[in-house]
Amino acid sequence: MTTRTPESTPASSTDAPDPADDPLFVASLEKGMRVLEAFRDAADSLGLTEIAALTGLGKSAAQRFVHTWERLGYLAKDAATRRYRLGPRVVELGYFFLRTDRLVSMAAPHLVALRDRCGLAVHMSVLAGSDMIYLLRLPSRQLTLAEMLPGRRMPAWCNSGGRMLLTQLDDDAVRQAIQRTPPRAFTPRTVVEPGALLNLVRQARGDGYALTEDQVLQNQVGAAVLLRDARDVPLAAISVSAPRHDYALDRLQREIVPQLFRTAHAIQHG
Structure with a gap:
């Protein structure tokens, strides 16, 4: 079936x-x-x-x-x-890509170090049309198999990494992306109203980071920032996911977001 x-x-x-x-x-x-x-x-x-x-x-x-x-x-x-x-x-095809992709090879050591410092799941994702695709996923002990595997494709509007990827688009392009993948709820708290999603992307664009709570999985929070190249062009999003009972949003913002910014800076200038 x-x-x-x-x-x-x-x-x-x-x-x-x-x-x-x-x-x-x-x-x-x-x-x-x-x-x-x-x-x-x-x-x-x-x-x-x-x-x-x-x-x-x-x-x-x-x-x-x-x-x-x-x-x-x-x-x-x-x-x-x-x-x-x-x-x-x-x-095997996926392995060929991951082995030879310059962004993956540059980012991987820094993302491993971030995961080891914070003890949480760390991800790197890129925009693909109106969706996002995970290139790297460094799991914590709590994650399921599906959450550990690279290559997963998801609507960009639904989590912190995807929303940061959408910030590089203008408002009209974000609206079109949301229309192409009409929002449907993963959890009772998933934001699905297009206007509200656009406002969340605008907020992330202004803040330089995105925070999410209970959007894809119950009791899970996420934080993400953009990873840029030497010319400041967005390349990917790096994000961290954590159990909500360990990390309220204020703690995530206070402790994890600065680490994400430092990691992005290290990769960009490494």
């Missing part, structure tokens, strides 16, 4: 290029990638019929793409159930 969560986005990404605008765009490759992206929100395996429905492809076309990805090792088929899972080669 296919399960969608509040963080889900369609398999065909809203920020994908329009083939009509690009004569070099390979439409068949985009269709093939839809098959892999269909697994983004799958709780378990997917059958061929489900893949066809999620991608908008005909069953025959979906079957050809699925077979090709299986032969290449990017999908694995259960012979008994005839259902598919992502294969290990998908992880």
Whole structure:
């Protein structure tokens, strides 16, 4: 069975290029990638019929793409159930990126040091259309497996790192980002009203940092700042998440936000 969560986005990404605008765009490759992206929100395996429905492809076309990805090792088929899972080669692609990305290599030692100093979970994320993607996640002991893994994609409006990433956009672009990923509640306290979210992004833009409380998970708070390059151009957000019973927002602001600023400065000038 296919399960969608509040963080889900369609398999065909809203920020994908329009083939009509690009004569070099390979439409068949985009269709093939839809098959892999269909697994983004799958709780378990997917059958061929489900893949066809999620991608908008005909069953025959979906079957050809699925077979090709299986032969290449990017999908694995259960012979008994005839259902598919992502294969290990998908992880290998992520490793190639993380191993060679200059920002990751520059930031990682500083983020490890921050995690060791504060004992809390530390993350680095980048903007992808109207969403954010975690590049690095250094867990605390309390985090679940899903919260430890890099590569997770979430709506940018919903947490401290994403809101800081949105501060680099003007108000019209922030409104459009919120419209592209209509807010839905993760918890009873999740802010979902577009005007209120825009005001929170404006506040973060003015303050230079963002604070959140109970927005994605109950009893979790977060703080984030922007990471910039030597020319002061925003590159990513670095953030910390903590249990609310240990860190009220005033303590998070007083103790963690200054450490985030120092870490961002060290990475920028390192």
